[in-house]
Amino acid sequence: MSLREGDPEEIGGYPLEARLGSGGMGTVFLARTASGRPVAIKLIHRQFADDEEFRIRFRQEIAAARRVSGAFTAAVIDADPEAAHPWMATTYIEGDTLAQRIAKEGPIGGAELRALSIGLTEALRDIHRVGVVHRDLKPSNVVLSPEGPRVIDFGISRAADQQTLTMTGRVIGTPPFMSPEQLQAPRGVGPRSDVFSLGTLLVYAATGQGPFDADSPYMTAYQVVHEPPSLGSVPAALRAVVEPCLAKDAKDRPSADELLVRLRDLPTDLGGAAAAGGARCTRETDTQHHLAGPDTPPPSTSAPPDAAPGAPAHPVPSPTDLSPDRRSEAADEHTRRRPRRLRQVLAAAVAVVAIGGGVALMNSDVSGEAGGGPGGPGKGGEGGRNVAATGAPLPDGFKPWRKTVPGGRPDIPDELRCEARGDALFCGGGGVVATRIRASDGSRVWTEKSPGVPVQGMHLVGVTDDTVLGYRFAAEDAPGDPQTEVVAVDADKGTELWSTPSGAQSTAVTGRTQDAVVLGSTVVTVDASNARFEARRAHTGKVLWRRPFPVGEQCAPVPAGKRLYAMCAREAELSAGAVRHPVLHVTDLASGSLGQAIPLKGPVQPVGTADDSLVLLHQRHDGPAMLGYDQVVRVDRASHGVTYARLPKVYEGTPGMAGGTVFLSGRTGLVTAFDPATGRKKWARQTAVEGASGPVQGDDKALYFSSASGRVAVLSPHKGEPLLSTGPRADGVAGETNAEPRVVVAGRLVVVAAAENTVFAFDVTKPPKSG
Structure with missing residues (x-):
């Protein structure tokens, strides 16, 4: 407009x-x-x-x-x-509001409904963690952006720890989505009022109508306070999660954090509304009923076909003419004026996977480039028969297992990362320097614990033929100990071989937490003063060389296949929190000498190699806020020339690389693949794996993604066709952003590290059927 x-x-x-x-x-x-x-x-x-x-x-x-x-x-x-x-x-958030989406296309189901539920609950968790209560969560205040749902309009929010204004004791909100306490005692509204509103919102998303719909706002308010919710059309698995949210007493409702734990068990094939005749507005009726803002002139005075005789006509603007705020108000008004249809009670059979999560087929194709719908190329049977059983055989006597590795700090929700060497599985991270586990049955051979508080993203350093390297963090009551150390442990005996204090500057320089790397039998670290690189023999700890950083710069090691780069940034830019002019140096692994500086347009983040060239992603910032990634950057192995290729738009998510393709995994399970040479989007696939990290490529080239909950999604490399999806195995929903891959694949053996030091293994041809 x-x-x-x-x-x-x-x-x-x-x-x-x-x-x-x-x-x-x-x-x-x-x-x-x-x-x-x-x-x-x-x-x-x-x-x-x-x-x-x-x-x-x-x-x-x-x-x-x-x-x-x-x-x-x-x-x-x-x-x-x-x-x-x-x-x-x-x-500015692009996309329809939830109200518009339901008005156009009717109720939401399946993986889309599951992703919406988790995304909105995470939004509430973030809101409540900073002491804010939204107080007006409704369909018009949820925008469905390509990266996931966004909660907008804090117009009547208040900080939970502040006194409410005298005048704001009045009833403020939207009755169909208000909690009983908002209608009865608005001064006492707390975070669990938002949980009630979320419950009504999810019912609306799943069925096209709210759980307390009535012919007038007064009757609606009465039902909110006194009557049980109408949930007959809600898919059974979602109903079991939503019903406690709609308890009349706020104390009986779960918190947002508790709700997230329950939502992780929702099956991928969540289904749609159980009642086929539920309220649904088609695209045709939407074009006749869609309302604009109050100051938008109507393009036509003709009444809609299903309006009552003499009913006033409604203006019909294009949805793109309105901001999220006004598009939302318009769609909400449309929903309110729409004639209420009689609820139809149908004896509909609903096939629902039991809570706990089973093997489920992912069939939501976002880009339209892959045919993963039911009966299409992506259809796979229970047991993952579409995932080839190639490569290394299973360890002798293997049976699926699930174990918890105790760390040095039981109060820290550790996340391990693992590497496999035959029947030996080596893991480290958080409160564990390193542990050796038998891949055949999950039994622990030895464990070296870390007593202090871990740095997020610092997991296992690496493994050689005879040595495991991890991080150790000093205990809070040991101020004389180095804050962070790289520790070498004998792979067979579990005895400590040597340790050295380590710096912690890599995240600021490269966007990834990686202050030590293993290349062959050499480990390269940053010293404790963040002033130089140090290289040692992994097993003996013998110092091979020390190389100071360029004057006025801080550096981090960047592995690229068998080669090593140093990425450096000016100290002034690091202090300002804006690395705009990083440089790369090819680093001689034998001597530590730094090659000629290769300037980059920053900030950039290394993600892997393609054709033996280093691939990075350019970050888009607005002030200190990182918005996502907008370019692929390649550094040619031979000429050291740098090329930049724009992505179709700015993408959020955790980056990864496998098979010469760049991947971004969004918080709500959307995986997008890009050509590292051109930046072209190859395909996009919606999965049930929220906050996924990866991918890891199996022997059959299949791509494995996993989340902190232990959910695993397996996709084909060329079109992202779904091959396999498993249920959750740990109490985690979304791990840290930029997380390192959690999956290890060796032939048919799949090992996954999940939240709270959970590690489990299964045969890819016989995946787990339940959590």
């Missing part, structure tokens, strides 16, 4: 491009930052500028939104609540 006469040309220094919509609170405009990033600017209506209560509420909205910075919320970029005409700029 173009700007109108009287609209400002800029707000707060941001040039305006278009009017996105207008509501009762203000007008929303599309603008751009100096770097070209689109933002949505909410300009408060003039009549509220002199209303002190309103200004206080607006300040609270800004403060609440700024405190929330999760992956599933919209970030505040700038604001001026004290301006004569107050305004706030937030991330």
